[in-house]
Amino acid sequence: MILGVEPMSTVKPRQVALTDALLRIVAEHGLDQVSVREVASAAGVSIGTVQHYFPTKDAMLAAAFTEVVRRIRVRVAAAEPGPDPRANLSAVLRELLPLDARRADEVRIQLAFAARAATAPALADIQRGVLTEVMCELAEAFSAAGGGGVAGGGGAGGGKPVEWSRSAARLALAATDGLALHAVSSGGWLSTSEQGAALEHLLDALLAGAE
Amino acid sequence: MILGVEPMSTVKPRQVALTDALLRIVAEHGLDQVSVREVASAAGVSIGTVQHYFPTKDAMLAAAFTEVVRRIRVRVAAAEPGPDPRANLSAVLRELLPLDARRADEVRIQLAFAARAATAPALADIQRGVLTEVMCELAEAFSAAGGGGVAGGGGAGGGKPVEWSRSAARLALAATDGLALHAVSSGGWLSTSEQGAALEHLLDALLAGAE
DNA sequence: GGCAGTCTAATACGAACGTATTGCCTCATA
DNA sequence: TATGAGGCAATACGTTCGTATTAGACTGCC
Numbered sequence A, B: 001m002i003l004g005v006e007p008m009s010t011v012k013p014r015q016v017a018l019t020d021a022l023l024r025i026v027a028e029h030g031l032d033q034v035s036v037r038e039v040a041s042a043a044g045v046s047i048g049t050v051q052h053y054f055p056t057k058d059a060m061l062a063a064a065f066t067e068v069v070r071r072i073r074v075r076v077a078a079a080e081p082g083p084d085p086r087a088n089l090s091a092v093l094r095e096l097l098p099l100d101a102r103r104a105d106e107v108r109i110q111l112a113f114a115a116r117a118a119t120a121p122a123l124a125d126i127q128r129g130v131l132t133e134v135m136c137e138l139a140e141a142f143s144a145a146g147g148g149g150v151a152g153g154g155g156a157g158g159g160k161p162v163e164w165s166r167s168a169a170r171l172a173l174a175a176t177d178g179l180a181l182h183a184v185s186s187g188g189w190l191s192t193s194e195q196g197a198a199l200e201h202l203l204d205a206l207l208a209g210a211e
Numbered sequence C: 001g002g003c004a005g006t007c008t009a010a011t012a013c014g015a016a017c018g019t020a021t022t023g024c025c026t027c028a029t030a
Numbered sequence D: 001t002a003t004g005a006g007g008c009a010a011t012a013c014g015t016t017c018g019t020a021t022t023a024g025a026c027t028g029c030c
Helices: A013-029 A036-043 A047-053 A057-078 A085-094 A101-117 A121-147 A161-185 A192-208 B013-029 B036-043 B047-053 B057-078 B085-094 B101-117 B121-147 B161-185 B192-208
Strands: none
Touching: A013 A036, A013 A047, A013 A057, A013 A101, A036 A047, A036 A057, A057 A101, A057 A121, A085 A121, A085 A161, A085 A192, A101 A121, A101 A161, A101 B101, A101 B161, A121 A161, A121 A192, A121 B161, A161 A192, A161 B101, A161 B121, A161 B161, A161 B192, A192 B161, A192 B192, B013 B036, B013 B047, B013 B057, B013 B101, B036 B047, B036 B057, B057 B101, B057 B121, B085 B121, B085 B161, B085 B192, B101 B121, B101 B161, B121 B161, B121 B192, B161 B192
16 A cells, blocks of 8 residues: 555456456447457457456456446546636536547447446446436536535525536536537547537536526 | 338338337347347348348348438427427427337437447448438527527627527537437436426526527 | 249358366465 | 465357358249
8 A cells, every 4th residue: 555556455457457458349349349259369368367357248348337437437536626616517527528539438438338238237237326426426516616606505595406406417417428429429520629619508508597 | 102102212111121120129139139130030031031131231230220310310300390499499309318118219229329330430420410410400490499589680689690509409419319328228317207307407508598 | 834033941151159168387375 | 395276278069140052932024
């Protein structure tokens, strides 16, 4: 725990290398190109090694999806702090858009797992978890940006700020993921600047209703 | 051409039965469960029949995606007419949400192809086409609802209504697809009433900025 | 009746898949 | 040093995949 040691419990380095290799394949060629052999080859190990760490392919996919969720959580949490609530919202949501190659990979991966979750209950559970978590985070940010105002106690003022924050967060998350979906699934139909402009337009519209 | 004959050129009835069978499999078990044998079995025909109408599996998938796009176009166009522009917008966007079993199937299918399009350029082209088309339709509806106002000439007044309509349409489509994505990929995390409320919240926020 | 063309089925082939089995190699511990 | 457990690789098995090949059944036309 002196320097950079993972506080996590039982994650072997070989295991994260395998997950990385898997996610690389997903980002580049899609989830249906993932096979035990491909993962082993991409990680430079044998099939037996993959089987040693993941007893079945489904377990391997679930572990990979969990890793994706962890990455999302890290990025969202890391983009939070700042004095301007509006800027915080923008920063968090920007992390979910494919604004550069790294984020485009992440979006492709996330989309692949989300699509599979539509017909795979085990993955749907994981997806529900990350949606809940990110939405709560966003709801706090919205509460700071428009629902709770600058300071002081609650009570009189707007209608129901808590409900509004949750609704705005749900909508903002959906719009951002929708923009990301459109961008990566249409091969350049939505430019990065158009994505950014749409996000700002969204925040304008959402925050205008709460001033 | 006397009664109910398709005006389309060369669409054999057996071919649409095959496409229907394929989309049924996609809606129920996902795109990666689609195989030539499964489609043939679901349609009650032999492998040879499938091969006769679709020389390769990729051609079969492309034809199925084209059929999906046609369905979306039909539904969006059918929901258009009405006196209230706001109601028209709501009706069109509601068609894209998984508000009942039929629409949930359609969303699952659309999502499956969109996810595959992220790493399949041939499908990305089709996806780009449908996005462009639906967005244009929505832009007109937004123009009628808030950009162009009630009547009369253009010129002075709001900023750039055409640009605003396109931006609002892009955002509304992204938010709706994002809501649909979250709903079907999380197994009930987003209820139908929450989807409807989010959509109304979205329209409120977008149209408020153009009055 | 013969015959070309389309439609349908049956079957075969090579490749890739997920998984099970087996056996080295390494290393901490007694 | 002996040993036993775990990390890692090699290989095999049975299945399923996409596609090719072949042949039979039905149609309209001469």
